[in-house]
Amino acid sequence: MALAILAHSGGPTPVINASLLGVVERARRFPPITALYGAQFGIDGILEERFIDLFAQSESTLAAVSRAPASALGTSRRELTAAEVERLLAIFRARDVRYFFYTGGNGSMRTAWEIAGMARQASYELQVIGIPKTIDNDLAETDHSPGYPSAARFFACAVRDIGADNRALPAQVEFVEVLGRDAGWIVAATAFARREPDDAPHLIYFPENRLPLGQLLEDVDSVYRRLNRCVVAVCEGQLDERGEPFGADSRPGSRGQLAMNLAHRLSILTAQKLNRKTRSEKPGLLGRASLAYPSPVDWNEARLCGRAAVDAAEAGKSGVMVALVRAAVNSYSAATACVPLEQVAFSQKLFPAAWRTAPGAEMSPEFAAYAAPLIGTIEPHAHLFC
Amino acid sequence: MALAILAHSGGPTPVINASLLGVVERARRFPPITALYGAQFGIDGILEERFIDLFAQSESTLAAVSRAPASALGTSRRELTAAEVERLLAIFRARDVRYFFYTGGNGSMRTAWEIAGMARQASYELQVIGIPKTIDNDLAETDHSPGYPSAARFFACAVRDIGADNRALPAQVEFVEVLGRDAGWIVAATAFARREPDDAPHLIYFPENRLPLGQLLEDVDSVYRRLNRCVVAVCEGQLDERGEPFGADSRPGSRGQLAMNLAHRLSILTAQKLNRKTRSEKPGLLGRASLAYPSPVDWNEARLCGRAAVDAAEAGKSGVMVALVRAAVNSYSAATACVPLEQVAFSQKLFPAAWRTAPGAEMSPEFAAYAAPLIGTIEPHAHLFC
Numbered sequence: 001m002a003l004a005i006l007a008h009s010g011g012p013t014p015v016i017n018a019s020l021l022g023v024v025e026r027a028r029r030f031p032p033i034t035a036l037y038g039a040q041f042g043i044d045g046i047l048e049e050r051f052i053d054l055f056a057q058s059e060s061t062l063a064a065v066s067r068a069p070a071s072a073l074g075t076s077r078r079e080l081t082a083a084e085v086e087r088l089l090a091i092f093r094a095r096d097v098r099y100f101f102y103t104g105g106n107g108s109m110r111t112a113w114e115i116a117g118m119a120r121q122a123s124y125e126l127q128v129i130g131i132p133k134t135i136d137n138d139l140a141e142t143d144h145s146p147g148y149p150s151a152a153r154f155f156a157c158a159v160r161d162i163g164a165d166n167r168a169l170p171a172q173v174e175f176v177e178v179l180g181r182d183a184g185w186i187v188a189a190t191a192f193a194r195r196e197p198d199d200a201p202h203l204i205y206f207p208e209n210r211l212p213l214g215q216l217l218e219d220v221d222s223v224y225r226r227l228n229r230c231v232v233a234v235c236e237g238q239l240d241e242r243g244e245p246f247g248a249d250s251r252p253g254s255r256g257q258l259a260m261n262l263a264h265r266l267s268i269l270t271a272q273k274l275n276r277k278t279r280s281e282k283p284g285l286l287g288r289a290s291l292a293y294p295s296p297v298d299w300n301e302a303r304l305c306g307r308a309a310v311d312a313a314e315a316g317k318s319g320v321m322v323a324l325v326r327a328a329v330n331s332y333s334a335a336t337a338c339v340p341l342e343q344v345a346f347s348q349k350l351f352p353a354a355w356r357t358a359p360g361a362e363m364s365p366e367f368a369a370y371a372a373p374l375i376g377t378i379e380p381h382a383h384l385f386c
Numbered sequence: 387m388a389l390a391i392l393a394h395s396g397g398p399t400p401v402i403n404a405s406l407l408g409v410v411e412r413a414r415r416f417p418p419i420t421a422l423y424g425a426q427f428g429i430d431g432i433l434e435e436r437f438i439d440l441f442a443q444s445e446s447t448l449a450a451v452s453r454a455p456a457s458a459l460g461t462s463r464r465e466l467t468a469a470e471v472e473r474l475l476a477i478f479r480a481r482d483v484r485y486f487f488y489t490g491g492n493g494s495m496r497t498a499w500e501i502a503g504m505a506r507q508a509s510y511e512l513q514v515i516g517i518p519k520t521i522d523n524d525l526a527e528t529d530h531s532p533g534y535p536s537a538a539r540f541f542a543c544a545v546r547d548i549g550a551d552n553r554a555l556p557a558q559v560e561f562v563e564v565l566g567r568d569a570g571w572i573v574a575a576t577a578f579a580r581r582e583p584d585d586a587p588h589l590i591y592f593p594e595n596r597l598p599l600g601q602l603l604e605d606v607d608s609v610y611r612r613l614n615r616c617v618v619a620v621c622e623g624q625l626d627e628r629g630e631p632f633g634a635d636s637r638p639g640s641r642g643q644l645a646m647n648l649a650h651r652l653s654i655l656t657a658q659k660l661n662r663k664t665r666s667e668k669p670g671l672l673g674r675a676s677l678a679y680p681s682p683v684d685w686n687e688a689r690l691c692g693r694a695a696v697d698a699a700e701a702g703k704s705g706v707m708v709a710l711v712r713a714a715v716n717s718y719s720a721a722t723a724c725v726p727l728e729q730v731a732f733s734q735k736l737f738p739a740a741w742r743t744a745p746g747a748e749m750s751p752e753f754a755a756y757a758a759p760l761i762g763t764i765e766p767h768a769h770l771f772c
Contacts, residue, residue: 012551061768072768072770073554161455161672164675167460168394169398169461170427249654261668264635268646279646280646282669284666284668285547285665286547288551290678381454384438385460386426
């Protein structure tokens with residue numbers, strides 16, 4: 001006898017709509033939810049009371065939507081003031097909203113935690129359940145985040161493809177900028193593009209480590225002298241030894257200035273200092289909006305997280321986020337659990353220091369074991385020359 | 387009783403190796419060619435006498451190679467001096483090379499034409515056959531160039547995907563930089579991403595037309611005010627009204643300076659002048675190295691061109707390039723013909739002035755009819771919000 005609202009927050013992922021499907025199909029089998037509304041453009045849609053009746057959608061619409069990248073509801077990066085949380089709760093109260101499902105990353109989980117806290121303070125019965133979503137994979141307390149496997153696979157395939165081009169037409173240094181803000185999860189995954197030792201990427205930098213320009217140039221020079229080519233995978237949030245984005249045009253990021261196009265800047269600097277032909281590519285948003293290279297498990301897990309959010313509601317939980325748990329030891333499978341929102345709202349899970357290897361080295365066995373089932377096999381491209 | 391050599395030239399395409407397959411399978415059935423060698427890294431491999439015996443490759447190797455992007459032989463951008471052409475002919479003579487198949491764009495066809503001319507002058511019997519290849523689609527005398535359909539489809543899909551992201555998370559101006567040097571064929575094809583009138587791309591600029599910054603800003607502002615978002619498709623070779631790349635870092639291009647990252651520059655300028663949130667993406671080489679979004683016809687036509695090159699040799703031709711001819715009137719099919727090298731070596735086929743429409747307008751019916759069979763259908767992504 002109550003309304004449920006689902007809203008998306010932050011940047012979309014290739015599988016955010018699979019989570020939506022999971023919520024809808026499971027909520028249909030949970031009688032206390034008499035109506036499920038999707039907020040148009042995230043929290044903005046709640047404040048403006050612009051909703052989509054999700055139970056009214058046909059099976060075929062939901063099936064099509066679930067396979068589409070980018071949020072089917074629309075999303076928002078808005079951060080709520082206390083006054084806006086009050087207004088949101090007033091809207092919930094007026095409409096008898098008793099379940100709030102919020103799909104997002106750590107900033108969004110902080111918003112969810114605030115909403116849950118203010119509802120409790122106001123003695124308004126509201127179950128708030130977070131659904132994890134971020135390609136950056138920097139959410140704490142979950143094995144990984146839905147969206148990450150797809151983005152990681154996209155960039156690993158992109159580096160393989162650009163690497164094949166660089167191998168066939170050498171004498172060039174190629175910078176490939178990958179997403180991930182200031183967490184190294186995606187850039188680390190580009191190592192899956194390698195089959196032979198001299199395959200791209202030849203250098204991988206973790207944004208958790210500051211990178212002196214001198215070191216970068218030395219590394220590139222050394223690879224180039226050996227192979228007559230070089231492909232560098234670099235995260236959009238990489239900073240130099242002063243904590244600056246190498247003098248690039250920048251915008252505010254979560255931990256200082258974020259370059260607007262870091263690879264471009266590194267390409268220019270390398271051309272100037274090493275006098276080599278350089279290029280840079282920035283697939284950018286394509287890494288979170290393309291389904292060209294789908295991850296084998298990501299879609300299913302995103303849907304699972306959507307279902308688990310309604311399970312959590314049925315179990316009477318609130319103030320929690322659904323988390324993925326690695327279930328098996330010898331083969332890969334994932335189950336879900338619930339973790340308190342405050343445990344994820346205030347932290348960012350960076351790429352573990354112990355898993356970071358040297359720029360030109362193989363990936364650590366720990367990361368290989370962690371990421372391989374998420375990313376799947378990446379077939380190398382055939383070629384004939386030696 | 388004679389040797390044939392196949393070499394690749396210039397930037398690879400997603401289907402250059404399908405042409406290779408066509409040459410090998412057809413040459414095996416043309417007895418005068420007793421051996422077919424692939425030059426490693428293009429013309430460099432000939433001068434250094436580094437060859438791959440293509441008749442020695444297994445069916446399965448050739449099948450794998452034919453489906454791989456990036457040149458399986460390696461390629462080169464080297465331009466030959468007259469002395470180097472002499473050396474190349476001396477090598478041909480010493481090895482009894484009587485057939486030379488050269489896969490490339492207009493610059494490469496000039497090289498092929500020079501080689502054919504100098505062989506004739508030296509009374510050395512050599513058949514020189516060009517095989518068309520360029521994603522830029524700027525080769526004259528052929529309906530289109532193998533490689534173009536794949537790159538065009540890639541960028542149309544990329545704009546659709548980035549457009550879906552921009553629609554779901556609006557309040558942003560998004561520049562997508564596409565390949566094509568200074569020819570507008572690829573940027574024009576991004577219009578296939580549109581299904582509804584307000585779908586991305588909202589603005590398409592043809593590099594054949596100079597673009598005053600003031601006009602760009604006015605166009606963007608107008609779209610943004612109407613839709614609260616804007617996706618701009620811009621060619622890497624776009625120039626401003628002074629014939630400059632908008633003050634971007636640049637490198638020498640075929641018609642003046644080519645920006646190293648034009649979309650980045652336009653994104654910065656737009657943010658400054660219009661005070662909007664902007665981004666830029668540059669899938670770059672991915673557009674010629676990815677097989678994520680294969681064109682329905684490109685691979686088959688590339689293979690066809692490879693076979694037709696050997697047909698031309700068998701017919702006694704030399705100094706010609708294989709061209710694609712649109713065969714049917716009511717349905718699409720392509721045949722091949724031969725055109726004299728000098729007719730393609732010295733010209734660049736720009737996007738026709740009569741087919742260029744205003745930046746925010748639909749594509750011209752002429753271009754739609756021309757490109758639709760090459761690019762195929764592009765399914766829009768489902769979404770629920772209005």
